Amino acid sequence: MFIKYDVIVVGAGHAGCEAAASAANMGSKVLLITMNMQTIAQMSCNPAMGGIAKGQIVKEIDALGGYSGIVTNRSMIQFRMLNKSKGPAMWSPRAQSDRMLFAQTWREILESTPNLDFYQDTVNELVVSSSGKIEGVKTGLGHTVYAKSVVLTNGTFLNGVIHIGEKNFGGGRVAEKAATGITEQLVSLGFESDRLKTGTPPRIDGRSLDYSKMEEQKGDEDIVGFSYLEKPKLKAENQRSCWITYTNNEVHDLLRSGFESSPMFQGRIQGTGPRYCPSIEDKINRFAERDRHQLFVEPEGWNTVEIYVNGFSTSLSEDIQYQALRLVPGFEKCKMFRPGYAIEYDYFPPTQLQFSLETKLIKGLFFAGQINGTTGYEEAACQGLMAGINAHLSAYQKDPLILKRSEAYIGVLIDDLINKGTDEPYRMFTSRAEFRTLLRQDNADLRLTEISHSLGLASDERLNLLQKKIAAVEEVNNYLSKVNVEPEEINDFLKSVYSSPLLNKQKASQVLLRPGVGLKQMSQQIKSLESLKEYEDEILEQAEIQTKYDTYIEKEKQLVEKMSQLENLVIPDSFNFDNLVSLSTEAKQKFKRIKPRTLGQASRISGVNPSDIQILMLFMGR
Numbered sequence: 001m002f003i004k005y006d007v008i009v010v011g012a013g014h015a016g017c018e019a020a021a022s023a024a025n026m027g028s029k030v031l032l033i034t035m036n037m038q039t040i041a042q043m044s045c046n047p048a049m050g051g052i053a054k055g056q057i058v059k060e061i062d063a064l065g066g067y068s069g070i071v072t073n074r075s076m077i078q079f080r081m082l083n084k085s086k087g088p089a090m091w092s093p094r095a096q097s098d099r100m101l102f103a104q105t106w107r108e109i110l111e112s113t114p115n116l117d118f119y120q121d122t123v124n125e126l127v128v129s130s131s132g133k134i135e136g137v138k139t140g141l142g143h144t145v146y147a148k149s150v151v152l153t154n155g156t157f158l159n160g161v162i163h164i165g166e167k168n169f170g171g172g173r174v175a176e177k178a179a180t181g182i183t184e185q186l187v188s189l190g191f192e193s194d195r196l197k198t199g200t201p202p203r204i205d206g207r208s209l210d211y212s213k214m215e216e217q218k219g220d221e222d223i224v225g226f227s228y229l230e231k232p233k234l235k236a237e238n239q240r241s242c243w244i245t246y247t248n249n250e251v252h253d254l255l256r257s258g259f260e261s262s263p264m265f266q267g268r269i270q271g272t273g274p275r276y277c278p279s280i281e282d283k284i285n286r287f288a289e290r291d292r293h294q295l296f297v298e299p300e301g302w303n304t305v306e307i308y309v310n311g312f313s314t315s316l317s318e319d320i321q322y323q324a325l326r327l328v329p330g331f332e333k334c335k336m337f338r339p340g341y342a343i344e345y346d347y348f349p350p351t352q353l354q355f356s357l358e359t360k361l362i363k364g365l366f367f368a369g370q371i372n373g374t375t376g377y378e379e380a381a382c383q384g385l386m387a388g389i390n391a392h393l394s395a396y397q398k399d400p401l402i403l404k405r406s407e408a409y410i411g412v413l414i415d416d417l418i419n420k421g422t423d424e425p426y427r428m429f430t431s432r433a434e435f436r437t438l439l440r441q442d443n444a445d446l447r448l449t450e451i452s453h454s455l456g457l458a459s460d461e462r463l464n465l466l467q468k469k470i471a472a473v474e475e476v477n478n479y480l481s482k483v484n485v486e487p488e489e490i491n492d493f494l495k496s497v498y499s500s501p502l503l504n505k506q507k508a509s510q511v512l513l514r515p516g517v518g519l520k521q522m523s524q525q526i527k528s529l530e531s532l533k534e535y536e537d538e539i540l541e542q543a544e545i546q547t548k549y550d551t552y553i554e555k556e557k558q559l560v561e562k563m564s565q566l567e568n569l570v571i572p573d574s575f576n577f578d579n580l581v582s583l584s585t586e587a588k589q590k591f592k593r594i595k596p597r598t599l600g601q602a603s604r605i606s607g608v609n610p611s612d613i614q615i616l617m618l619f620m621g622r
């Protein structure tokens with residue numbers, strides 16, 4: 001019934017979809033096995049993509065030839081560029097999607113991908129050779145399917161247990177069964193696994209809400225989107241609004257009355273939850289002094305009245321959830337579609353992986369997504385993309401693609417996971433990246449598209465677009481550095497942006513360095529810059545960023561150069577850390593466990609001190 005595949009991907013969540021698409025687009029024969037074909041690309045929690053640092057990741061996925069950006073562009077109901085008042089390193093695109101359209105769009109894309117087959121079944125065992133190489137998978141329906149590489153993207157399904165108040169039952173998401181067998185087999189093969197927890201809020205009937213008591217949050221006028229290949233078709237005036245309301249002391253008191261039956265406070269939940277996405281009971285417990293918490297009231301799509309209550313994730317009993325919600329302004333008459341819940345699941349501490357996301361213990365076996373201890377669609381999707389690429393490369397015995405920390409947030413994420421591991425759900429933040437000025441959302445294509453094209457993933461169309469963009473930005477930059485602007489043509493404009501007037505003519509590139517001075521406005525208001533009006537906003541924005549932030553960008557590039565010297569010092573596989581008596585015990589233990597490939601990697605392992613690196617450097621020098 002089945003051919004021998006190059007790559008099998010297990011699970012069709014955000015990681016699985018990207019993994020299957022990338023491996024197939026690179027030329028592998030791929031089988032995507034998932035428990036339920038109706039839940040391909042299901043958004044388990046809120047139907048939103050992007051946000052701070054996560055938006056940068058989606059644009060990186062897009063630049064590399066993945067689909068999360070395109071799917072979001074085609075399914076968004078609202079778009080906002082967050083942090084626009086800060087510098088461009090902090091700008092982060094975020095979209096509210098139509099949940100059903102998101103999943104449908106992904107499915108259409110996958111079904112039109114050549115080389116990609118589908119099968120609905122549950123994988124409950126891996127086929128591993130006696131020499132420790134993956135050979136395939138076994139399914140619940142009793143099939144054995146063979147492949148050169150296997151990517152596991154089981155999400156929250158491995159031995160998942162759902163908690164609502166005192167009730168608990170097995171499940172990978174509510175109304176979906178948990179996956180058993182895989183953890184037990186991997187542990188018997190020497191893997192370590194542990195438990196994590198996440199949660200989701202109740203969903204509400206939007207017809208029962210009183211929006212006049214909430215603050216409206218509209219989308220942006222300028223819908224930039226997430227893809228360098230295609231622009232969103234959504235028109236600014238058609239966007240759906242989100243709404244903001246707040247909890248209050250009455251809500252908190254009511255929630256507290258449910259703590260006795262709380263699975264979290266009564267110790268029935270053992271797994272650690274996401275620190276930066278705590279449940280409402282966790283928030284009122286940890287921040288007892290706060291008399292209110294913000295709630296975002298978010299529509300789930302174009303053609304549904306279902307509402308997602310962002311900020312009210314909970315595993316208290318349904319009754320308590322319902323009563324507490326009815327005390328929130330605007331929710332007095334709310335009707336609940338479904339209660340919130342918490343889920344505990346197995347994950348595999350990611351220090352057991354190589355940078356390619358291949359496991360250290362089983363050759364050809366890759367892990368991506370929540371199974372590695374991360375949380376979030378974007379974090380999952382980018383790992384899926386990288387695992388798909390590397391599963392293909394491994395199947396064809398080629399070197400893996402490993403992105404550096406200075407090249408992409410994806411590089412930061414994978415490097416963090418492998419060097420530091422994680423014992424709580426890992427999500428991306430801009431603060432995790434040391435080269436934020438380089439890793440902007442606007443330049444992900446400049447950073448990554450050529451790398452991906454050279455591997456055969458990013459299409460020629462993408463590369464052509466990139467080359468045109470580079471040429472156009474260069475033209476604008478050259479023009480700005482040559483043309484002079486006269487005081488009489490610019491001083492009114494400078495006055496309008498509270499900038500001091502020019503006394504003599506000045507190069508346009510010099511004027512652009514002033515705070516508050518933007519290139520698009522200059523091209524619209526200054527005669528000698530009129531010719532720039534023919535360039536798209538994206539080109540003008542890129543030229544402006546490159547001019548304004550040139551000094552910072554150059555400084556960061558020099559820092560990258562310095563750091564890369566440590567990255568070039570390779571630690572041989574056979575290196576015996578026991579020979580270094582003066583190493584700290586913690587460093588020695590971690591080096592032996594993580595086996596850093598370079599001095600750079602060794603220096604980023606948590607608990608390793610500069611003195612440990614010096615000792616290592618001295619010894620290697622000898």
Ligand SMILES: Cc1cc2nc3c(=O)[nH]c(=O)nc-3n(C[C@H](O)[C@H](O)[C@H](O)COP(=O)(O)OP(=O)(O)OC[C@H]3O[C@@H](n4cnc5c(N)ncnc54)[C@H](O)[C@@H]3O)c2cc1C
Pocket residue numbers: 010011012013014015016033034035036039040041042043044045046121122123124153154155156157158172173179180182198199200277341342343368369370371374375376377380381
């Ligand atoms: C209740 C809940 C709340 C969440 N809340 C948040 C949040 O607030 N913020 C946030 O950022 N993230 C949240 N998440 C996490 C987010 O949903 C995940 O990070 C993301 O979906 C992970 O993607 P993934 O591809 O790794 O796995 P998933 O999206 O979970 O997909 C896993 C896929 O694998 C399939 N599968 C699993 N096991 C097998 C098997 N053995 N055989 C065949 N198919 C299999 C499943 O059917 C599914 O299609 C939440 C998740 C849940 C469940």
